[in-house]
Amino acid sequence: MAVDEISTVRSERIWTYAMVAVAAVMLVAIVHAGIAQHFGTPSNSIETVDPNTLHLAGEFVSENLGTRVGLDGKITTRVVTTQFAFAPDCVVVPQHMQVTLRAASPDVLHGLMIMGTNVNTMVVPGYVSQVHTVFDKTGEMLMPCHEFCGLGHSQMVARVRVVPLEDFQPDEQGRVSCADR
Amino acid sequence: MERPKPDETADRAFTVKVTAGVIAIAVAIWAVTFLVLPVIDVRNAGIDSWTAICRAIGIGSPSPPSSPSAPTVPVSKVAWTDLTMDLLAAGDSTRGEAMAQETCQACHIPNGLTADPETIPSITGLSPRALFKQLRDMRDGQRPSDVMSPMIADMTDRQFADVVAYYGSLPMRNSHLRNLKEPTAAAMTLATKGDTARALPACDSCHAATAGGPLEAPTLTGQYPVYVAAQLKAYAGASRNNDIYGRMRGVAQKLTDSEIADLAAYYNAPQ
Numbered sequence: 001m002a003v004d005e006i007s008t009v010r011s012e013r014i015w016t017y018a019m020v021a022v023a024a025v026m027l028v029a030i031v032h033a034g035i036a037q038h039f040g041t042p043s044n045s046i047e048t049v050d051p052n053t054l055h056l057a058g059e060f061v062s063e064n065l066g067t068r069v070g071l072d073g074k075i076t077t078r079v080v081t082t083q084f085a086f087a088p089d090c091v092v093v094p095q096h097m098q099v100t101l102r103a104a105s106p107d108v109l110h111g112l113m114i115m116g117t118n119v120n121t122m123v124v125p126g127y128v129s130q131v132h133t134v135f136d137k138t139g140e141m142l143m144p145c146h147e148f149c150g151l152g153h154s155q156m157v158a159r160v161r162v163v164p165l166e167d168f169q170p171d172e173q174g175r176v177s178c179a180d181r
Numbered sequence: 182m183e184r185p186k187p188d189e190t191a192d193r194a195f196t197v198k199v200t201a202g203v204i205a206i207a208v209a210i211w212a213v214t215f216l217v218l219p220v221i222d223v224r225n226a227g228i229d230s231w232t233a234i235c236r237a238i239g240i241g242s243p244s245p246p247s248s249p250s251a252p253t254v255p256v257s258k259v260a261w262t263d264l265t266m267d268l269l270a271a272g273d274s275t276r277g278e279a280m281a282q283e284t285c286q287a288c289h290i291p292n293g294l295t296a297d298p299e300t301i302p303s304i305t306g307l308s309p310r311a312l313f314k315q316l317r318d319m320r321d322g323q324r325p326s327d328v329m330s331p332m333i334a335d336m337t338d339r340q341f342a343d344v345v346a347y348y349g350s351l352p353m354r355n356s357h358l359r360n361l362k363e364p365t366a367a368a369m370t371l372a373t374k375g376d377t378a379r380a381l382p383a384c385d386s387c388h389a390a391t392a393g394g395p396l397e398a399p400t401l402t403g404q405y406p407v408y409v410a411a412q413l414k415a416y417a418g419a420s421r422n423n424d425i426y427g428r429m430r431g432v433a434q435k436l437t438d439s440e441i442a443d444l445a446a447y448y449n450a451p452q
């Protein structure tokens with residue numbers, strides 16, 4: 001069957017519209033995820049941090065990890081992803097509250113996700129990964145590493161304990177940890 | 182078949198439209214990722230919109246002031262910075278050998294044995310990084326040792342780099358065949374596969390010579406069983422706590438006493 005110029009142009013045009021539509025749908029999905037669900041794009045709020053000296057000083061020293069209620073009442077959970085464990089390996093968060101999760105890696109690329117929530121990010125050495133989320137259901141959830149980080153990767157998992165607000169009792173420094181209960 | 186002449190005006194109009202479309206989409210995406218999303222995402226970050234936009238573009242990105250933290254007492258002052266790496270790379274094993282002959286060999290014998298297998302670890306063939314980290318921690322107080330700490334109190338980092346270059350270049354200890362017990366299946370599994378139910382990575386994922394785990398993890402092959410068991414118990418009880426981010430304490434706390442004994446025997450067996 002011969003293909004004439006007109007039908008070629010018509011099919012080209014149809015495909016052009018189709019591709020533009022696909023790109024538009026993806027763009028809308030990204031914007032929706034970013035605005036309504038707080039999925040950060042990788043370029044979003046880039047913050048750098050020196051991975052080699054993470055444990056010596058600054059935000060990600062051992063003493064500063066875990067969940068903490070700041071003086072302004074904001075809840076921040078900090079974790080370090082390292083070969084092959086999360087530090088701390090269990091965190092407590094309150095239900096129905098805005099929680100900011102901040103993570104950094106001292107060694108290689110890791111990732112973290114919590115099933116059923118919008119928490120899903122890579123943790124790239126040299127950068128701080130940040131996710132805002134609200135936990136709807138109480139109970140204990142698993143937070144596995146989801147970027148291959150070495151031979152112990154498949155055992156790298158932390159627990160996230162979501163408790164009702166009345167059971168979320170910060171100590172005088174604003175901390176709440178799994179060991180307290 | 183005769184091809185019809187292309188319609189040049191229609192072609193040009195099409196090109197213009199498509200180019201404009203592509204540019205419009207690119208601009209929209211840039212606007213969303215560099216302007217809209219960062220500004221929306223700062224709600225909880227405690228930074229202003231301008232900083233957020235700069236960070237998204239990748240310029241000027243100091244961490245926001247973190248909430249007041251407890252005074253930091255690092256469990257180890259060793260950091261794998263370029264400075265440390267260069268220092269280790271410049272380690273001179275000839276100078277190191279002289280130093281070892283003078284101070285170390287009475288206890289850590291170059292053939293891999295030690296003066297007392299019950300208390301003194303074999304250090305030959307371990308990676309210079311692992312040895313350097315322990316020397317620093319023992320000197321600086323993060324791993325206090327009655328025997329080692331006073332002895333190396335006046336040594337410099339450069340001397341450490343020399344002596345670890347020397348010990349690192351020696352062959353690893355050969356296990357005494359007559360001491361050997363058959364490794365148990367449980368130890369073998371823990372060492373090579375780990376236990377996912379307990380979130381326990383295989384020991385070898387960090388401790389095998391080429392595993393690619395933490396830089397400071399020493400090779401355990403051929404280490405004396407009494408020493409291995411003692412260290413595991415010390416980590417479990419946190420009387421030894423110089424492991425950065427508790428990577429070894431977290432592991433040791435999950436082991437039972439019999440697993441510790443089995444693992445110590447396993448690493449004493451020839452691999």
Ligand SMILES: [Cu+2]
Pocket residue numbers: 081082083084109110111145146147148149153156
């Ligand atoms: Cu990982």
